[in-house]
Amino acid sequence: MSGMPALKLSDHAVDFIDEAFINGLLAGKRPDKARVREIIAKSLAKEALSVRETAALILADTPELNEEIFETARQLKKNVYGNRIVLFAPLYIGNKCINNCSYCAFKRSNTLAIRRTLNQDEIRQQVEALENKGHKRLILVFGEHRAYDAEFIAKSVRTVYETRVGHGEIRRVNINAAPLDHEGYATVKAAGIGTYQIFHETYHHETYARFHPADTRKGNYIYRLDGLSRAFEAGCDDVGLGVLFGLYDWKFEVMSLVTHALHLQDRYNVGPHTISFPRLRPAAGVDLNEKYLVSDDDFKRIIAILRLAVPYTGLILTARENAQVRRECMSFGVSQIDAGSRIELGGYTEAGDAQVMEREQFQLGDVRSLDEVMRELMTDGYVPSFCTSCYRVGRTGEHFMEFSIPGFIKEFCTPNALLTLEEYLADYASPETREVGERLIVEELVKLPEGDIKDMVVKRLDEIRAGGKRDLYF
Numbered sequence: 001m002s003g004m005p006a007l008k009l010s011d012h013a014v015d016f017i018d019e020a021f022i023n024g025l026l027a028g029k030r031p032d033k034a035r036v037r038e039i040i041a042k043s044l045a046k047e048a049l050s051v052r053e054t055a056a057l058i059l060a061d062t063p064e065l066n067e068e069i070f071e072t073a074r075q076l077k078k079n080v081y082g083n084r085i086v087l088f089a090p091l092y093i094g095n096k097c098i099n100n101c102s103y104c105a106f107k108r109s110n111t112l113a114i115r116r117t118l119n120q121d122e123i124r125q126q127v128e129a130l131e132n133k134g135h136k137r138l139i140l141v142f143g144e145h146r147a148y149d150a151e152f153i154a155k156s157v158r159t160v161y162e163t164r165v166g167h168g169e170i171r172r173v174n175i176n177a178a179p180l181d182h183e184g185y186a187t188v189k190a191a192g193i194g195t196y197q198i199f200h201e202t203y204h205h206e207t208y209a210r211f212h213p214a215d216t217r218k219g220n221y222i223y224r225l226d227g228l229s230r231a232f233e234a235g236c237d238d239v240g241l242g243v244l245f246g247l248y249d250w251k252f253e254v255m256s257l258v259t260h261a262l263h264l265q266d267r268y269n270v271g272p273h274t275i276s277f278p279r280l281r282p283a284a285g286v287d288l289n290e291k292y293l294v295s296d297d298d299f300k301r302i303i304a305i306l307r308l309a310v311p312y313t314g315l316i317l318t319a320r321e322n323a324q325v326r327r328e329c330m331s332f333g334v335s336q337i338d339a340g341s342r343i344e345l346g347g348y349t350e351a352g353d354a355q356v357m358e359r360e361q362f363q364l365g366d367v368r369s370l371d372e373v374m375r376e377l378m379t380d381g382y383v384p385s386f387c388t389s390c391y392r393v394g395r396t397g398e399h400f401m402e403f404s405i406p407g408f409i410k411e412f413c414t415p416n417a418l419l420t421l422e423e424y425l426a427d428y429a430s431p432e433t434r435e436v437g438e439r440l441i442v443e444e445l446v447k448l449p450e451g452d453i454k455d456m457v458v459k460r461l462d463e464i465r466a467g468g469k470r471d472l473y474f
């Protein structure tokens with residue numbers, strides 16, 4: 001890019017997306033039942049799949065094989081990952097942007113967008129509103145702009161952690177922002193961030209170039225692809241991948257996500273903490289006439305195949321999807337969702353019932369309240385969790401530990417989920433939700449093995465309920 005300063009990449013940076021290799025695998029023939037079952041057995045043993053095995057699952061597209069894959073995803077969710085769903089909310093800090101990604105309402109050419117950057121006081125107000133609803137985990141979202149440099153991101157993170165109202169506090173702040181340089185990652189890490197997310201949007205080079213003009217920072221494919229490698233080198237080992245589904249063939253994108261996850265695992269010994277799979281949504285000033293839009297059925301296949309392919313990675317399903325799709329997809333291995341989300345700048349205090357497209361990046365599909373989503377989850381047998389314990393006691397790679405250490409879920413995850421749920425019920429829930437929640441806690445306690453841990457959970461639940469204690473965790 002002429003006129004742009006040279007950008008420093010990670011050591012040994014390489015474009016690891018080999019299109020000919022991926023396309024070759026996707027052009028293979030449909031695997032037989034025995035082969036699919038072999039791969040399924042590997043998934044059930046919590047082994048990561050290779051890209052070749054992932055391709056086989058993608059090619060296994062008969063109704064019968066497909067159902068086996070869905071059933072395996074459900075089984076993994078139920079028996080291996082458990083029924084917890086971690087809840088968070090997005091907080092948009094600023095929508096100024098130097099880039100021009102054609103699918104996004106924040107693109108610089110969009111004259112309809114109302115540009116705004118929250119100042120630290122406004123961030124505080126938004127966080128108080130979120131805490132008053134019961135949130136404990138946020139993701140801060142930024143456009144790409146010199147005003148949103150690493151210092152500004154770090155300052156915003158500190159403001160969030162410092163903001164407290166009543167029993168409310170934010171215990172984990174994740175980030176979705178432009179790729180940084182090594183120094184930038186070190187700066188945001190020092191502010192205590194959780195996961196740093198960068199979505200590659202589309203891994204297909206030609207399509208990437210079409211959506212991200214060459215005269216923009218984001219137009220630099222390798223700088224973005226390498227973004228999370230730099231994060232690792234700078235000491236941020238908690239990172240999130242994602243693709244914006246609808247820009248290119250979903251099969252190619254799933255193969256690329258798995259390739260990226262394996263690359264990080266090989267090079268840094270740690271895979272991504274999460275994978276997100278947003279689907280393209282209507283947005284102000286954006287023409288959505290894309291030929292690769294993903295159907296609901298294919299969307300479910302994407303989630304199930306990812307669940308089988310990357311056992312140690314959390315899967316995030318966002319409120320871009322509508323309530324019904326979210327409910328249907330939950331059983332395929334989703335581990336985190338946002339709820340009660342508003343993405344207009346200042347939306348948690350200023351927005352009415354209707355979304356204002358000029359103030360948001362895209363239209364959300366699910367703007368139900370946190371309380372309503374919690375109630376539905378619990379009615380469906382899921383345990384909503386606000387747990388942040390691993391990250392706070394320095395057990396990084398929490399998702400990895402959950403599944404690699406025998407008994408970890410029963411000793412840590414479920415107890416912590418129940419304690420954070422009880423806090424929510426005591427401080428923020430509506431009477432109907434509290435009733436459903438208390439019933440669920442009783443049912444979950446029955447399932448916990450008898451012993452010291454269970455006794456401690458019962459005691460701590462009581463300390464929260466009757467003793468006014470908060471923030472108890474294992």
Ligand code: SAM
Pocket residue numbers: 103104105141142143144176177178179198199201243244278279280281282283286320361362
């Ligand atoms: N500006 C930073 C960047 O591009 O990396 C931060 C990310 S942006 C604020 C958050 C994500 O929203 C993007 O990475 C993209 O995947 C997604 N997004 C953008 N436009 C969208 C749309 N119309 N529908 C759904 N998701 C969209």
Ligand code: SF4
Pocket residue numbers: 097098099100101104105106107108142143144218
């Ligand atoms: Fe800017 Fe990110 Fe939107 Fe692209 S996706 S226009 S970089 S906010």
